[in-house]
Amino acid sequence: MSGISSVVKEAVRELKRLIDPARVLDTPEARLLYAYDATAGQHLPDAVVKAHSPAEVAAVLKMADRLGFPVVPRGAGTGLSGGSLPAAGGVVLVLTGMAQIKEIDRENMAVVCEPGVITADLQKAVEREGLFYPPDPSSLNYCTIGGNLAENAGGPRGLKYGVTKDYVLGLEVVLPDGETVRLGGKQVKNVTGYNFLQLFVGSEGTLGVITEATLRLLPLPPARKTLAAFFDRLEQAADAVTAVLAAGVVPCTLELMDQKSIYYVEEYLRLGLPRQAEAMLIIEADGLPEETEAQAARIARVCRQAGARDLTVARDSAEADRLWRARRAVSPAISRVRPTKIGEDICVPRSAIPAMVREIQKIEERFGLPIVIFGHAGDGNLHPNILTNRRDREEMARVEQAIRAIFEAAVKLGGTLSGEHGIGLTKKDYLGLDLSPRAVALMRAVKKAVDPAGILNPGKIFGGGSA
Amino acid sequence: MKAPSPFSPLLKQWEQSLWRCNKCGACTGACPLYARTKDEGMAARGKLALVEALLEGSLAPGPGCAAYLAGCLLCQACRESCASGVPTTEIILAARRELALFEKLPFALRLLLSGVLTRPALVALAGRALELCRRQGICRLAERVLPGEFFPLLWRALLAAPALPGAGAGARGLLPEAAGESSLARPARGTVGYFTGCALTLFFPRVSRATQRALARAGWAAAPRNFCCGMPHYAHGDFRTARELARKNIDLFASYAAVVTDCATCGAMLKEYAQLLADDKEYAPKAKAFSARVRDVSEFLAAEGAPDPERFPRPFPASGPAGHPGFFFFRKERIRAAYHDPCHLARGQGVREEPRRLLAAVPGLELVEMESADTCCGGGGTFLFTHLQLAAGVGEAKARDILAAGPDVVVTGCPGCLLQLKMALQRAGRGDLPVLHTVELLGL
Ligand SMILES: Cc1cc2nc3c(=O)[nH]c(=O)nc-3n(C[C@H](O)[C@H](O)[C@H](O)COP(=O)(O)OP(=O)(O)OC[C@H]3O[C@@H](n4cnc5c(N)ncnc54)[C@H](O)[C@@H]3O)c2cc1C
Ligand code: SF4
Ligand code: SF4
Numbered sequence: 001m002s003g004i005s006s007v008v009k010e011a012v013r014e015l016k017r018l019i020d021p022a023r024v025l026d027t028p029e030a031r032l033l034y035a036y037d038a039t040a041g042q043h044l045p046d047a048v049v050k051a052h053s054p055a056e057v058a059a060v061l062k063m064a065d066r067l068g069f070p071v072v073p074r075g076a077g078t079g080l081s082g083g084s085l086p087a088a089g090g091v092v093l094v095l096t097g098m099a100q101i102k103e104i105d106r107e108n109m110a111v112v113c114e115p116g117v118i119t120a121d122l123q124k125a126v127e128r129e130g131l132f133y134p135p136d137p138s139s140l141n142y143c144t145i146g147g148n149l150a151e152n153a154g155g156p157r158g159l160k161y162g163v164t165k166d167y168v169l170g171l172e173v174v175l176p177d178g179e180t181v182r183l184g185g186k187q188v189k190n191v192t193g194y195n196f197l198q199l200f201v202g203s204e205g206t207l208g209v210i211t212e213a214t215l216r217l218l219p220l221p222p223a224r225k226t227l228a229a230f231f232d233r234l235e236q237a238a239d240a241v242t243a244v245l246a247a248g249v250v251p252c253t254l255e256l257m258d259q260k261s262i263y264y265v266e267e268y269l270r271l272g273l274p275r276q277a278e279a280m281l282i283i284e285a286d287g288l289p290e291e292t293e294a295q296a297a298r299i300a301r302v303c304r305q306a307g308a309r310d311l312t313v314a315r316d317s318a319e320a321d322r323l324w325r326a327r328r329a330v331s332p333a334i335s336r337v338r339p340t341k342i343g344e345d346i347c348v349p350r351s352a353i354p355a356m357v358r359e360i361q362k363i364e365e366r367f368g369l370p371i372v373i374f375g376h377a378g379d380g381n382l383h384p385n386i387l388t389n390r391r392d393r394e395e396m397a398r399v400e401q402a403i404r405a406i407f408e409a410a411v412k413l414g415g416t417l418s419g420e421h422g423i424g425l426t427k428k429d430y431l432g433l434d435l436s437p438r439a440v441a442l443m444r445a446v447k448k449a450v451d452p453a454g455i456l457n458p459g460k461i462f463g464g465g466s467a
Numbered sequence: 468m469k470a471p472s473p474f475s476p477l478l479k480q481w482e483q484s485l486w487r488c489n490k491c492g493a494c495t496g497a498c499p500l501y502a503r504t505k506d507e508g509m510a511a512r513g514k515l516a517l518v519e520a521l522l523e524g525s526l527a528p529g530p531g532c533a534a535y536l537a538g539c540l541l542c543q544a545c546r547e548s549c550a551s552g553v554p555t556t557e558i559i560l561a562a563r564r565e566l567a568l569f570e571k572l573p574f575a576l577r578l579l580l581s582g583v584l585t586r587p588a589l590v591a592l593a594g595r596a597l598e599l600c601r602r603q604g605i606c607r608l609a610e611r612v613l614p615g616e617f618f619p620l621l622w623r624a625l626l627a628a629p630a631l632p633g634a635g636a637g638a639r640g641l642l643p644e645a646a647g648e649s650s651l652a653r654p655a656r657g658t659v660g661y662f663t664g665c666a667l668t669l670f671f672p673r674v675s676r677a678t679q680r681a682l683a684r685a686g687w688a689a690a691p692r693n694f695c696c697g698m699p700h701y702a703h704g705d706f707r708t709a710r711e712l713a714r715k716n717i718d719l720f721a722s723y724a725a726v727v728t729d730c731a732t733c734g735a736m737l738k739e740y741a742q743l744l745a746d747d748k749e750y751a752p753k754a755k756a757f758s759a760r761v762r763d764v765s766e767f768l769a770a771e772g773a774p775d776p777e778r779f780p781r782p783f784p785a786s787g788p789a790g791h792p793g794f795f796f797f798r799k800e801r802i803r804a805a806y807h808d809p810c811h812l813a814r815g816q817g818v819r820e821e822p823r824r825l826l827a828a829v830p831g832l833e834l835v836e837m838e839s840a841d842t843c844c845g846g847g848g849t850f851l852f853t854h855l856q857l858a859a860g861v862g863e864a865k866a867r868d869i870l871a872a873g874p875d876v877v878v879t880g881c882p883g884c885l886l887q888l889k890m891a892l893q894r895a896g897r898g899d900l901p902v903l904h905t906v907e908l909l910g911l
Contacts, residue, residue, distance in 0.1 A: 097505050142492045
């Protein structure tokens with residue numbers, strides 16, 4: 001690694017001539033400040049460069065290509081799989097300074113923006129024009145569009161509206177050798193050549209640095225209606241989910257909280273939630289006002305038929321907000337129970353949700369660790385959160401085993417390791433549980449073709465071996 | 468291989484709280500300085516990472532680290548946004564104390580804090596001198612003499628009489644100082660201790676007068692007095708002076724059942740005394756009782772002094788005796804007032820509703836909400852002086868939100884905000900927009 005740091009020293013000297021020296025940093029403080037993401041892992045970079053233009057991004061990559069040091073793209077550092085951690089040292093390339101919304105095109109319903117725009121800022125800007133950018137990761141108030149693209153982020157609205165990949169029309173990408181390609185554009189249909197646009201979506205910053213994105217927008221739905229339903233047994237909730245969809249209604253969100261989530265939220269906020277209930281569903285319909293009313297009525301009926309013990313239909317947005325408070329409070333509530341929470345992100349076929357939850361409950365007992373489950377029931381994306389203590393070595397060893405057991409169970413039920421957080425560093429050892437050796441080899445081959453020198457975000461996604 | 472931590476138990480005691488930070492980044496989205504700089508070291512997450520490294524011994528304390536810790540408005544937005552309940556601002560303060568940041572302040576500021584603010588007589592004297600300047604129009608002279616952009620702006624914000632719409636040259640007579648206060652006052656319901664903050668005494672004596680008027684109308688006599696609340700010292704890590712001042716104030720107000728203040732920052736600090744002196748054998752119980760007796764003036768009036776319409780002349784009649792000082796301000800039928808939440812009131816004391824309630828009850832006044840009303844204005848006490856550019860940048864965003872709401876008057880409850888908002892509006896070319904304290908609209 002000392003080889004790299006001396007190379008980076010030279011690079012810093014040269015970069016300071018090309019880029020405002022105030023944005024080329026290698027002080028001990030700056031290195032610490034860009035050494036973490038939301039996994040709370042820590043890897044010190046040798047230097048930090050805050051790019052303000054695609055030209056600066058290209059300059060850094062050209063130099064890395066010439067001198068041979070790793071470059072790790074970084075958005076807001078809210079990733080949950082270690083994607084922006086400089087595990088092999090080198091330069092962290094910070095993109096938050098490129099935060100212009102360049103154009104909101106109402107006619108073509110598209111927005112052109114730089115990668116550092118905060119997701120919520122983009123949403124607010126297009127909503128002012130009566131338009132709608134649906135992807136809504138819970139971190140939307142502080143993560144970036146670049147990070148969303150690189151992780152293919154999703155959120156509660158994914159059930160009806162899909163995830164980030166479904167809104168990408170065009171990208172400008174700087175490749176590892178410093179050359180720039182533009183893929184796609186404002187056109188909605190495009191079959192010219194391979195669909196490489198999507199290759200970069202979810203590529204976790206390993207194939208290129210996204211410097212501009214053109215994103216598809218929808219008309220802003222004028223109305224929404226929110227319901228909450230409680231079920232004594234988890235299976236009833238699962239039945240309700242299936243029945244709602246079978247009844248021809250696609251709610252925009254269908255969120256599930258398990259008994260522990262309900263319990264800890266109740267401990268924290270005292271909202272009067274029934275602690276004995278095994279599951280709570282928060283369901284939201286959106287669209288034209290008449291349409292949402294009809295959908296809500298149908299959802300309510302179906303939930304009652306499935307055996308809901310309690311059902312609330314919010315009359316106005318203030319009431320809806322109160323229902324969402326319970327869901328939003330899950331993270332704060334469980335963060336207070338034990339020092340560390342480790343959130344996983346498995347995704348199983350919808351029908352397998354009850355089986356998956358029961359599996360996790362068994363794992364909980366086997367390893368003696370409290371595991372809280374909540375997530376997006378509509379698309380089978382569950383977030384089992386293990387409550388533990390990062391500083392307790394013995395317990396962390398058990399946590400590792402529990403995580404592996406959860407992954408194995410998910411794959412066995414026809415699911416996958418990660419629905420939306422990515423593989424990055426934290427899950428790369430488990431890649432083989434899900435992908436065949438041939439599939440992994442294919443991905444490695446693509447990586448090798450795009451980044452032969454292995455300088456862009458090395459050591460991510462694929463465990464061990466060469467990048 | 469790590470050296471044992473050279474830090475005192477005072478910082479060490481926060482270690483467990485630090486561990487609760489899972490680096491989720493939510494606080495970056497709330498931090499006005501991060502929004503401006505996009506610099507991790509400006510948000511709480513980064514500062515906590517540095518403090519953790521200091522404690523672990525993997526970072527040596529030095530000017531770099533000190534600069535990051537000094538770059539904070541103490542606006543507590545991070546604390547409010549943190550799902551894990553990490554006491555962000557307390558940790559930043561403890562680290563400032565540990566690194567003795569006070570010693571690193573510019574000499575003039577240090578002199579002000581320890582030489583002037585600790586001595587009430589000097590504060591009063593300086594206040595009178597400034598008042599004299601204001602009356603003699605020295606501000607206009609200073610404007611021509613002082614170099615650069617910042618000081619003339621500051622000077623104007625400090626010394627200019629509040630330019631109200633239609634007030635014209637006679638603005639000085641605007642507030643009903645001589646409008647026969649005694650005739651308005653009801654028989655006293657009692658006397659409250661009125662904690663007159665240094666900044667208001669120095670820069671905004673008109674607010675102090677308005678507060679006493681508003682209290683009088685609610686039937687309360689005010690006994691004005693104070694030692695500096697100690698916040699400036701506390702914020703810069705000089706806990707010793709802060710504690711000393713706390714003890715003095717507790718003694719000074721010993722005989723009053725209620726301690727009322729019109730300075731959001733002082734109020735937040737006074738309510739903090741219980742915490743500050745928790746380990747002081749003699750003063751801990753007194754401090755606890757004292758803090759419990761402190762009320763912001765809006766809090767106090769909303770609870771105690773609901774204005775009695777019978778006894779008040781309607782403040783803004785559509786037509787009326789032209790001699791009433793309020794009238795030329797309120798020529799318009801309705802005045803749109805936008806309220807800015809001071810950090811030390813909204814988050815510091817949880818007081819958000821009370822000032823709005825009082826304002827909404829003022830006849831002829833329409834309360835309009837601006838976007839992000841409780842986002843810090845960028846003043847941050849002395850931050851305004853130590854980080855000119857950054858404070859101006861945060862103020863720029865605030866001015867944008869204010870102007871988008873289209874108010875006739877901006878209202879807030881803290882001298883720091885009064886000053887910073889005025890400067891931000893001047894920079895935005897709207898120095899004409901009046902910026903007033905809540906109480907100034909109550910007693911007209
Ligand atoms: C409390 C919390 C809740 C969350 N909820 C959700 C959720 O509901 N759904 C969800 O999907 N995720 C969620 N996340 C995870 C995270 O917010 C997302 O993965 C987000 O997309 C990361 O964005 P970022 O800007 O922080 O990227 P970073 O963490 O900085 O980077 C993430 C990855 O993207 C790469 N990258 C960043 N910018 C670029 C670029 N311009 N070009 C190329 N590569 C780039 C990095 O190299 C890295 O591999 C949550 C995180 C937290 C802390
Ligand atoms: S919000 Fe709280 S837990 Fe999250 S990074 Fe900030 S201080 Fe840490
Ligand atoms: S107190 Fe305010 S300025 Fe300081 S870190 Fe927190 S949010 Fe940022």
